[in-house]
Amino acid sequence: MRKSALVFTVAIIVLSCSWQLLAWRHAPRFLGKFAAGTHTHTHTQAPEYRYETRYFQQRLDHFSFSDLPTFPQRYLISTEHWVGPQRLGPIFLYCGNEGDIEWFAQNTGFVWEIAPRFGAMVLFPEHRYYGDSVPYGSTEEAYKNATTLSYLTAEQALADFSVLVSHLKQNFSAQGCPVVLFGGSYGGMLAAWMRLKYPHIAVGALASSAPILQFEDIVPPQTFYDIVSNNFKRESVTCFNYIKQSWNEIAYTGQTSNGLERLAKTFNLCQILKRTGDLYDWLESAYSFLAMVNYPYPSEFLMTLPGHPIREVCRRIDGVPDGTSILERIYEGVNVYYNYTGEAKCFELDDDPHGMSGWNWQACTEMVMPMSSNQESSMFPPYEFNYTSFQEECLMNFGVKPRPKWITTEFGGHDVHATLKKFGSNIIFSNGLLDPWSGGSVLQNISESVVALVTEEGAHHIDLRPSTEDDPDWLVELRETEIRLIESWISDYHQKNNAIFDM
Numbered sequence: 001m002r003k004s005a006l007v008f009t010v011a012i013i014v015l016s017c018s019w020q021l022l023a024w025r026h027a028p029r030f031l032g033k034f035a036a037g038t039h040t041h042t043h044t045q046a047p048e049y050r051y052e053t054r055y056f057q058q059r060l061d062h063f064s065f066s067d068l069p070t071f072p073q074r075y076l077i078s079t080e081h082w083v084g085p086q087r088l089g090p091i092f093l094y095c096g097n098e099g100d101i102e103w104f105a106q107n108t109g110f111v112w113e114i115a116p117r118f119g120a121m122v123l124f125p126e127h128r129y130y131g132d133s134v135p136y137g138s139t140e141e142a143y144k145n146a147t148t149l150s151y152l153t154a155e156q157a158l159a160d161f162s163v164l165v166s167h168l169k170q171n172f173s174a175q176g177c178p179v180v181l182f183g184g185s186y187g188g189m190l191a192a193w194m195r196l197k198y199p200h201i202a203v204g205a206l207a208s209s210a211p212i213l214q215f216e217d218i219v220p221p222q223t224f225y226d227i228v229s230n231n232f233k234r235e236s237v238t239c240f241n242y243i244k245q246s247w248n249e250i251a252y253t254g255q256t257s258n259g260l261e262r263l264a265k266t267f268n269l270c271q272i273l274k275r276t277g278d279l280y281d282w283l284e285s286a287y288s289f290l291a292m293v294n295y296p297y298p299s300e301f302l303m304t305l306p307g308h309p310i311r312e313v314c315r316r317i318d319g320v321p322d323g324t325s326i327l328e329r330i331y332e333g334v335n336v337y338y339n340y341t342g343e344a345k346c347f348e349l350d351d352d353p354h355g356m357s358g359w360n361w362q363a364c365t366e367m368v369m370p371m372s373s374n375q376e377s378s379m380f381p382p383y384e385f386n387y388t389s390f391q392e393e394c395l396m397n398f399g400v401k402p403r404p405k406w407i408t409t410e411f412g413g414h415d416v417h418a419t420l421k422k423f424g425s426n427i428i429f430s431n432g433l434l435d436p437w438s439g440g441s442v443l444q445n446i447s448e449s450v451v452a453l454v455t456e457e458g459a460h461h462i463d464l465r466p467s468t469e470d471d472p473d474w475l476v477e478l479r480e481t482e483i484r485l486i487e488s489w490i491s492d493y494h495q496k497n498n499a500i501f502d503m
């Protein structure tokens with residue numbers, strides 16, 4: 001009895017140390033540094049999609065009449081398979097997310113592959129403040145302070161897409177052509193919201209892995225980390241437990257003399273470790289991203305990875321000889337994520353340390369997604385989302401105060417089933433349950449045309465990825481269902497149009 005009580009007390013002390021190190025946890029970014037477009041780790045032959053790159057002079061502020069300078073919005077366009085305005089060829093518009101649009105185009109094979117079947121034009125407009133689409137002439141100026149960043153919002157981005165597609169319709173004399181929206185992750189949220197806000201502009205939206213309910217208290221804040229943890233637990237309970245134990249091990253080692261040096265050595269870090277929290281962040285990112293890209297076949301979306309990458313991580317963590325320390329096991333495991341090619345000489349922890357990315361600005365203004373991790377069900381260090389400290393961090397980093405209730409005021413979220421049943425139509429919410437973002441999305445059918453397509457074995461917007469020979473049957477079927485639903489939106493549109501013309 002006494003012994004276990006003592007062990008328990010020691011655990012509490014160690015835990016409370018790690019708590020302080022984690023005073024503010026970054027909300028897991030959708031794509032983090034990967035979306036920046038600086039990655040060059042494509043080893044296999046990437047599919048080649050043919051498109052033209054163009055720029056459109058876009059208003060900086062759609063919601064005022066102030067005479068601000070415009071900025072060039074980049075968009076990718078292909079009319080190769082478009083059957084044209086006479087035959088009312090559809091326009092497929094992918095809502096660009098928080099990063100370089102070429103990268104999203106490259107990773108959204110689904111839209112390119114189905115365009116010929118629909119005789120559709122393909123459009124990939126870039127999201128403002130990302131990639132090449134920055135106002136004020138340069139990223140430095142655009143990201144200078146809260147005033148220059150204030151036009152980086154989801155509402156402005158949706159208005160950009162709407163203005164652009166209206167302009168192009170006019171240019172092509174294609175006013176009668178139906179627009180279908182696509183998007184994955186944050187782009188999926190934009191697609192769903194755009195269908196709701198601009199129903200006269202788009203006939204429907206495929207919103208893949210779109211966590212539109214990850215706000216306020218609509219879903220429990222521990223959902224994300226619980227799903228990541230379950231991804232590991234389903235492969236191996238011992239693996240889950242090693243990871244769960246490793247945080248105290250790291251915190252404890254970090255406090256001993258030369259402990260930080262030893263940690264840096266164990267994990268093959270390029271630099272000295274200044275605080276154990278940096279190592280926590282690096283490991284947490286790896287586990288979270290692994291769950292997002294836990295695809296059944298080898299992929300190179302974020303990193304070069306094998307199929308079922310978490311299975312491989314756990315195989316290595318569990319598989320090293322008896323007597324191997326927990327930290328060495330963890331090192332073996334994260335090597336799968338950070339070093340599957342075997343090419344990493346040492347590891348840089350520097351994962352956007354100042355948090356000055358566009359997504360962090362968005363997270364500090366509108367996109368406030370509370371995240372906690374639960375002591376029992378999660379393998380991550382226990383943490384409770386603290387709005388006060390989150391707000392302090394945002395004030396410090398950007399000089400802004402978040403508006404955590406704005407998104408649900410602007411787009412809804414509470415009572416989503418009741419409202420979308422009455423006021424929504426033609427939206428597909430597709431989710432794979434391995435994806436940690438699935439917990440914040442719509443997982444139940446709402447009406448005949450607002451449907452949830454849920455796959456047990458899917459990860460982050462796998463349906464939008466280019467098809468491969470290794471696609472499992474459920475994925476092929478999922479895409480076929482999506483195609484059938486999109487066809488029905490377009491044929492409904494045509495029928496209604498004909499009915500009007502016949503009158």
Ligand SMILES: *[C@@H]1O[C@H](CO)[C@@H](O)[C@H](O)[C@H]1NC(C)=O
Pocket residue numbers: 144145146147148
């Ligand atoms: C931000 O920078 C702009 C351009 O240099 C300047 O005019 C503005 O006053 C600055 N705003 C704040 C809040 O510092």
Ligand SMILES: *[C@@H]1O[C@H](CO)[C@@H](O)[C@H](O)[C@H]1NC(C)=O
Pocket residue numbers: 170171172
């Ligand atoms: C359509 O776009 C092309 C290429 O940007 C431009 O040359 C042309 O003037 C535009 N036409 C109309 C009617 O806006």
Ligand SMILES: *[C@@H]1O[C@H](CO)[C@@H](O)[C@H](O)[C@H]1NC(C)=O
Pocket residue numbers: 267268335339341342343344345346347
């Ligand atoms: C990456 O893997 C290779 C091959 O297994 C290994 O030699 C190298 O030390 C690893 N890099 C790091 C940083 O651990």
Ligand SMILES: *[C@@H]1O[C@H](CO)[C@@H](O)[C@H](O)[C@H]1NC(C)=O
Pocket residue numbers: 386387388389392
């Ligand atoms: C939340 O953070 C604030 C400011 O950092 C702190 O004063 C407060 O004690 C924290 N609350 C909880 C419940 O930890």
Ligand SMILES: *[C@@H]1O[C@H](CO)[C@@H](O)[C@H](O)[C@H]1NC(C)=O
Pocket residue numbers: 443444445451452453454481
């Ligand atoms: C929703 O309805 C579609 C048919 O439109 C069906 O394929 C799908 O399985 C349903 N989703 C759920 C979560 O029941």
